Amino acid sequence: PQEFLLLTHTWKAMEDAGITGQTLSDRPTGVFIAAGNSDNTNAAMIPSLIPNRISYALNLRGPSEYYEAACSSVLVALHRAIQSIRNDECEQAIVGAVNLLLSPKGFIGFDSMGYLSEDGKAKSFQAEAKGFVRSEGAGVLLIKPLRKAIEDSDHIYTVIKGTGVSHGGRGMSLHAPNPNGMKDAMLKAYQGSKVDPKTVTYIEAHGIASPLADAIEINALKSGYKQLETEHIQEIQEETPCYISSLKPCIGHGELVSGMAALMKVSMAMQHATIPGIPGFTSPNDQVSTDGSRFLLTEENHKWEERKDHAGRLIPRRASINSYGFGGVNAHVVLEEYIPSHRESPADETVNEPQIVVLSAKNQDRLQAVVQQMLGYVKQQNELSLKNYAYTLQVGREAMNDRLALVISSRDELIAGLQDCLTMKEERKPQSAIPVFTGNSKEGFSDIGTLLEGTLGEVVMQTLLAENNLEKIAFCWTK
Template identity: 35%
Template sequence: MSWQRDALVTIEKLRAKLQQVEYEQKEPIAVVGMGCRYPRGVSDPGTFWRLIDEGIDAVTEVPSERWDVDALYDPDPNALGKMTTRSGGFLTGIDRFDSGFFGISPREAVSMDPQQRLLLETSWETLEHAGIAAERLVGSSTGVFVGLSYQEYGTLAGGLERLDGYVGTGTTASVASGRISYVLGLQGPSMTVDTACSSSLVTVHLACQSLRQGECSLAMAGGVTLMLTPGPFVEFSRLRGLAADGRCKPFSANADGTTWSEGCGMVVLERLSDARRNGHSVLAVIRGSAVNQDGRSNGLSAPNGPSQEAVIRSALAQAGVKPSAVGYVECHGTGTVLGDPIEVQALGSVLSEGREADRPVIIGSVKSNLGHTQAAAGVASLIKVVLSLQHGRIPKNLHFEAPNPHIAWDELPVKVASEA
């Protein structure tokens, strides 16, 4: 009967629509462009690859133009107002900015947090790397997702008489992403995220979700960190969390803490089907991502192993990837006494499922090169992995002389990339 045929057609249409919705929710996201500024002269993906491929240590003594390290250094972690290391990772030229290029007056530029300036420059370079002309994005639904934690520039502004009408917008976190959207004329979602060390990876996760849900057609995601005062070093010295020699030594027996560094990284993301249709170069594919929280652990800043296992399982499930298929993991890997063993244990517990004993997961951390770039750390790891895929080579993990005895290496299917 005709009504039965009509009903069957309707059911088939609904089934097809549901399948399409399910596909869109899981559609892979393409990385089509990357831009970055990191210590030791890293100014683009090419110089970034050269640094990690040649095993260069980007950490140096605190530059004299930042602050007087001789006056601030004290190896005693109980010394008030002092820092227990003389080293970190620092960008040069953060006082330089071509304001006219972005249509910003010199007066306004002076009141802008250098982090906002760096984000503008890096975002523009990221679009160039993707082969996308910025003027073609005006009025588009392109989204901007930025990770940012420090807001120190406002503390340097001086008294109330220093407020000139630009300090507010120049130092407000929300404007860090909003200014990119404004300057480029983008009308998609625009937000600044602060989840501490995970900030720039959370922005990538949010951007992928936004793309799959159709909120934006293109997305830029990443993060930035500049340290304009010695406060982060002094504060973490009290917690006994800084490496004395200023080097992150992930997974190593002589790991004694992290070191703070600066940087900025951005990626351009697009639905894989759109990237292919638009003729954009697909540098890598993000199949899945997940976010959770540690909940209650043995301290506010202490990691939680079961929560780490849960988020890994969730990301694998979202991606439709079996644990045994993972060949490499770019780790958080801060080189802290507590964090590394918990992270490796969580990875080993999840990725051992169905894995052959003779095929361990290779692990590494770009923090062994750069130090911990904080809100820009996650995107640095992502860019490293994309570059490794492009070059077919996993760079050597630095400062790994002897394995951390608190990690059950014999029981876990993991191996540090002690050589390229």
Template identity: 35%
Template sequence: SSGLVAVHQACQSLRNGECDTAIVAGANLLITPDSYNGMNKAGMLSADGKCYAFDKRANGMVPAEAVAVIVLKRLSKAESDGNPVYATVVGSGINYDGKTNGITAPSGRSQSRLIKEVYDRFRIKPEDMEYIVTHGTGTKLGDPVEINALAEAFKDYTEEKSYCALTSTKPNIGHTLAASGVVSLISLVMSLKKETIPASINCEQVNDYIQWENSPFFINRENRKWTDKEGKNRLGAVSSFGMSGTNAHVVLQSYTPESTVREKENTQNDKPYYLLVLSAKTPEALQGKIHEMAGFLEKSQNIEAMDLAKISYTLMEGRHHFDCRCAV
């Protein structure tokens, strides 16, 4: 879970104003046999080299390598800098298992408590959650603990059944260990960007130990179209759990560009106002600037609100401001 914990810490740092840009990375390289041997002795590895998340055949994990990196900014900063925005973080949280029966025995109670804490703290409605990228390692013990903990967390908020899709990236690319939290987050971001929930592969007969019947969840076994509905942003989440240790949960939503929101507002209300700021070294030179701008606007009969927004931004952020000033 360390990659997703780093995401949570970066979000806190941004909210606290400690930085304006955070680069979060998770990396896992398997360059010696030592880690393989250790996992094999612990009985953690799949005997046939396949990960069967949520399936009756689940028999262990498949280690993998990855280097995964994301860049986080406050939304206002990313928009003003003209950065591409693929999704926004709604909320995040971490907690700890405490004592368990072993490093491969997760605490469902801790996982459930974490999810409820995140949703309550950030006022997230679980009934609006449409997709969760689970930790889903493909083990007979871990998968049921995780899904049943999700169901336990959701039951206090909604009685709806089978409305939230679940997948795991680990059947597709393996368990990237320290990088897996960031890998899963990138998977969710790309789902939001591509408006598609991908298929969770290697799941033919669902695990009997998971309580599916009265659950809000279903395994997404084929690619599913995923778009915003009735003007509401899509909501998705990522879970990542450490070995008898740290749990992390992050909630994302789809991003609606400010320009799109502005265009919708313009079709319903009066056109928005924009600030035009001009400056010069002398009053005479300032008057010349004012006449130039007035002449330009008079000639541009078909100027759009978005053009005006760009002019306003350029005048404020892309020009040096001298002592003689005028703002309209």
């Protein structure tokens, strides 16, 4: 199941990025997976096969490795992926994680140690905190150097400015968080990042919901950031608040996948310019104190205000993620909002310029599902660049056998055409007012394949392109 889920989410990440398997295969691509043997089930499972199956399925030739460092596994995998890119072992990387709860053994073990919340609620940093809640999840992201992502016109969610990993050595116990290790990981994450710690205004903390562990984490953050602020060149002079949040009260503790959830949460927070609060937060537990720091704990979300440096230049929104693992591995990541130099808007496009929208799938049932998904997506997009949308579907998707193509000139036409495709299938409606073409490339090729083979086919296609005959091009593609 771990392999199945990660293959699925790798494909989703590729489609979200508009990158096909062939494109990934053409460049050295690494695979770095946070995974393990979920609860030691009876089913035989070799963890190294999880990243290796992705590399095999997509024909990738970079490093293919898995990491298991308990709760900090994802940030360790991310750290190693970045190192691998910097060492020219690969040009880009798939970083993924999966955590499944397939057996009661883990619950029994954690409960016997008194780690699980009795009421099934995680109350990070709060007075009522009594333990964590286990949860499942899977997620994948693609990373590459910023310069390359800009060259490739990729959608950039966030910029990773620095990562740090450190074990705390001998501490209170093997299972207790070690503040020295946490602080060391923080310091390493900022080395060479050129980020003023005072410009970081949001920290996504681990927040395991244990009174002692939460207090240790807050104290480590206070100590680490106090030292960092004295060592780094300061971009701003005024004291700005830094909010601490945790995802645990929302979705529980994803264990091996928790770092991936944190990365996605911070990325979405930047996208929406909102610093998330801690759901249900009332008051800190007696051992947690933010006195003497600029840290704040609150239930409310806050607008993520823009900051300017002493010269009046805009500073990108910045955040960090803190994580520590059962066993002593600590990790810290510094993230920055990506601000493009030029942002194209749909208003820039030529009005009513026709586009070919192409969709394909392995069979008719899946094609209908793709149409349904696309209809839901388009309805949510008040501003949609038809040119970019059509381009991504043409070059950023694997072309499968069952195919559908529409020729549209507006978002309204696109919605109407997709709705017609669904009703035509369900109600056997004869046709649509929007030009819609369907076919199967294997079955249809015999009809016009002979005509379109070789030089004649090239001449026909070049002629259709020169004439901008989109409907005939769409018809030929579906066949």
